């Protein structure tokens with residue numbers, strides 16, 4: 352039985368995908384998580400022009416297609432729907448979301464699982480901003496300031512009781528994820544923020560796990576300018592409706 | 594589910610505005626009335642100070658993790674070697 356499904360959305364991650372899969376396999380084996388029998392990685396690729404899907408097929412030959420599922424979509428349909436499509440393929444009782452760009456290190460997956468087991472929380476969310484052992488690498492002063500202000504605004508306007516709202520490294524009980532994501536309307540950075548805030552307002556319990564976040568080394572950022580305005584608009588909408 | 598924060602905020606703001614306007618009507622000219630008239634300004638300043646303090650605290654306690662980047666860099670090398678053994682060549686020239 353599949354216990355944990357890792358949904359890995361990819362868009363032009365041909366360099367990162369083999370590395371992240373290698374790290375996931377290694378870390379799960381190190382932690383002795385069911386000889387990684389109980390884990391399935393679902394790669395949701397939006398027909399990346401760089402051939403990420405071919406790289407994924409190569410990885411399936413190496414690691415076996417029982418553990419790595421490739422879900423291909425006809426074009427760049429966005430992250431929010433990538434998680435939703437991934438969920439249809441993923442069979443796990445728990446759903447883990449992470450980025451494929453090596454910003455999220457798989458060594459934290461066993462920690463998430465351990466925290467979930469001891470706290471019985473509905474959601475375990477990675478936090479870069481609280482607790483020992485967490486942090487960020489590779490942001491300049493402007494990026495740090497932006498994130499601090501954005502986080503402060505969200506804390507004041509939503510008080511979600513979670514320290515890292517825009518992070519996308521999280522473990523969910525499947526039913527909780529299905530229920531909450533079906534109500535989420537936001538996109539971009541606000542998507543993760545709405546997901547976690549909605550979940551807390553619906554009474555689901557959230558535990559936090561300090562994580563390190565290393566800004567991407569390979570490949571390029573997909574989320575570009577105009578982001579700040581989108582964030583503020585999204586925040587106002589949640590302020591008014593959530 | 595609780596009321597959205599924004600709606601609570603607007604409701605409270607309206608009540609406060611009404612109270613403030615009433616005060617302006619009933620208070621006689623003088624020092625007290627002047628203080629009452631500028632009191633919203635104080636509230637705004639107080640909130641601004643609080644906000645700056647929070648953001649400042651966030652900046653001060655912001656932690657960096659160069660070790661994590663080092664560890665990752667090392668592991669990327671290991672991964673490349675190991676994957677090459679498994680028959681997969683990576684070409685990470687551009688960084």
Ligand SMILES: Nc1nc2c(ncn2[C@@H]2O[C@H](COP(=O)(O)OP(=O)(O)OP(=O)(O)O)[C@@H](O)[C@H]2O)c(=O)[nH]1
Nearest residue numbers: 360361362395397429430433450451452567572573
């Ligand atoms: N399937 C799919 N995956 C996506 C899409 N956009 C982004 N991704 C993937 O989602 C993850 C997070 O996206 P990133 O581009 O890293 O977003 P970010 O971390 O906010 O920005 P960076 O600063 O570039 O790291 C990565 O694994 C991307 O490959 C999309 O439209 N479709």
Ligand SMILES: [Mg+2]
Nearest residue numbers: 450452454567
């Ligand atoms: Mg990223």
